[in-house]
Amino acid sequence: MSCDHPHGKPVTVMKFSETGEVIVDNEEIDRIFNNPEIEDRKIVILSLIGAFRGGKSFLLNYCLRFLYANYSSINKPKEGMPYFFHKNENWMGSCDEPLKGFSWRSGIDRDTIGIILWNDVFLHTLDYSGEKLAIVIMDTQGLFDNNSSPTENSRIFALSNLISSVQVLNLANRIQEDQLQHLQFATEYTQFTVIDSIEANEKPFQNLMFLVRDWNNVEDYEFGKDGGMKYFQEEVLVIDSQREELNSVRESITNSFDQFACCLLPHPGKVVAGSKNYDGRWSAMDEEFKDELQSLIECLLLPQNLIVKKINSMDVNVREMRQYIQNYFRLFQSNEDPGVSSIYELTVESFMNNLIRMCIDEYKLAVYTNRDLIGEEHLKTVHDNCKKKTLDEYDEMKKMGNAKHEQKFRNNLAEKIDKIYSEHKDQSDSNLRKFEEEMGEQQKLFEKE
Ligand code: GDP
Numbered sequence: 001m002s003c004d005h006p007h008g009k010p011v012t013v014m015k016f017s018e019t020g021e022v023i024v025d026n027e028e029i030d031r032i033f034n035n036p037e038i039e040d041r042k043i044v045i046l047s048l049i050g051a052f053r054g055g056k057s058f059l060l061n062y063c064l065r066f067l068y069a070n071y072s073s074i075n076k077p078k079e080g081m082p083y084f085f086h087k088n089e090n091w092m093g094s095c096d097e098p099l100k101g102f103s104w105r106s107g108i109d110r111d112t113i114g115i116i117l118w119n120d121v122f123l124h125t126l127d128y129s130g131e132k133l134a135i136v137i138m139d140t141q142g143l144f145d146n147n148s149s150p151t152e153n154s155r156i157f158a159l160s161n162l163i164s165s166v167q168v169l170n171l172a173n174r175i176q177e178d179q180l181q182h183l184q185f186a187t188e189y190t191q192f193t194v195i196d197s198i199e200a201n202e203k204p205f206q207n208l209m210f211l212v213r214d215w216n217n218v219e220d221y222e223f224g225k226d227g228g229m230k231y232f233q234e235e236v237l238v239i240d241s242q243r244e245e246l247n248s249v250r251e252s253i254t255n256s257f258d259q260f261a262c263c264l265l266p267h268p269g270k271v272v273a274g275s276k277n278y279d280g281r282w283s284a285m286d287e288e289f290k291d292e293l294q295s296l297i298e299c300l301l302l303p304q305n306l307i308v309k310k311i312n313s314m315d316v317n318v319r320e321m322r323q324y325i326q327n328y329f330r331l332f333q334s335n336e337d338p339g340v341s342s343i344y345e346l347t348v349e350s351f352m353n354n355l356i357r358m359c360i361d362e363y364k365l366a367v368y369t370n371r372d373l374i375g376e377e378h379l380k381t382v383h384d385n386c387k388k389k390t391l392d393e394y395d396e397m398k399k400m401g402n403a404k405h406e407q408k409f410r411n412n413l414a415e416k417i418d419k420i421y422s423e424h425k426d427q428s429d430s431n432l433r434k435f436e437e438e439m440g441e442q443q444k445l446f447e448k449e
């Protein structure tokens with residue numbers, strides 16, 4: 001189906017070439033994320049992953065309807081938004097409106113195995129905290145079909161897990177053992193964080209939702225999240241002492257994600273599932289499917305349910321996320337199999353560099369305010385005091401990595417601060433010289449007269 005949406009379009013930011021190389025579109029990533037209007041906002045990224053023709057893009061397009069009806073966005077700012085959030089009850093739109101957005105029900109070729117972002121970003125300010133959020137929607141394409149290799153599958157899986165704050169795993173009929181194994185492959189890429197997280201009891205990934213479509217055991221487990229969670233706990237998470245290998249799959253998955261959810265959706269009806277000319281309108285959906293679809297989307301996207309992306313338990317903003325995304329993509333691009341340790345090193349590096357950038361901003365602000373109070377001639381004292389304060393604060397901050405990393409980045413911070421001081425000092429020395437020269441010239445003129 002066409003994707004000629006009035007306010008945005010899907011952009012493929014990462015895909016595999018014919019020969020399996022990773023192709024990244026950094027320009028598109030910059031176009032979305034490199035925007036002063038959103039850079040400081042905390043980021044929420046919803047991702048959907050699963051087999052081809054599972055109704056992923058279809059569902060995401062209804063998510064877009066909810067987002068456009070309820071939030072402002074970069075491309076469609078809303079004027080006069082009430083301060084407090086009021087859900088637009090008619091967010092599904094009119095019953096015969098054709099569905100637009102991510103291209104759905106389309107054919108597949110090698111070109112479309114990859115990660116796709118909606119190029120418009122949604123904005124929301126939380127009523128209760130004033131926190132400003134940016135919401136990004138991510139689709140994946142071409143996974144788990146005959147064309148994609150297991151390496152491609154687990155790489156896209158790993159990448160989208162690293163990038164998203166909520167990952168929805170879209171499955172047909174039920175949760176199967178081989179799907180859990182796929183998930184395990186992907187989590188192995190990023191088991192690194194477990195190295196760091198054991199003490200802190202943190203998990204490398206955030207929220208995972210198993211979304212089961214066309215659920216037909218409603219006598220056993222009812223539709224929706226409650227039935228889903230019961231099913232997940234009773235049928236999927238059970239430990240079977242006879243089957244060691246299955247237990248290890250479960251263990252590695254539960255060790256990797258912070259929170260789990262499971263949701264069971266009914267069959268959408270014959271037209272949605274099979275009609276060639278179906279244009280996505282909701283009047284053709286079975287009533288029960290429509291109701292469950294609506295609750296699912298609200299459960300993912302109402303303000304109180306939004307989940308901010310965290311790395312090492314720290315909220316991540318749009319600017320930082322752009323760096324993480326581009327760094328991760330680069331790593332997968334340059335290395336056939338980046339392996340656990342390089343993903344770990346890269347995450348520590350990006351996290352710590354952000355921390356250092358924050359410390360340097362604090363240092364600059366402290367010098368700037370104190371300099372005027374104490375005077376330029378005492379610049380060295382101001383610098384020494386501010387440097388000490390900044391390093392003390394650094395010592396107190398939550399860091400990532402081992403003791404070696406901690407020392408390396410501490411030295412790095414101290415060096416950067418000294419460099420800023422010496423540049424500032426040179427500049428103020430030269431300003432002073434310039435001032436003295438000018439005063440000298442004036443004195444000479446004065447004497448002449
Ligand atoms: P994707 O490849 O996973 O992104 O799948 P699409 O979103 O392109 O949808 C593929 C087909 O599945 C479309 O014809 C949809 O109408 C249909 N579809 C959407 N939701 C469901 C569902 O819950 N169950 C079934 N059986 N089909 C669905």
Ligand code: MG
Pocket residue numbers: 056057058103104105139140141
């Ligand atoms: Mg799709």
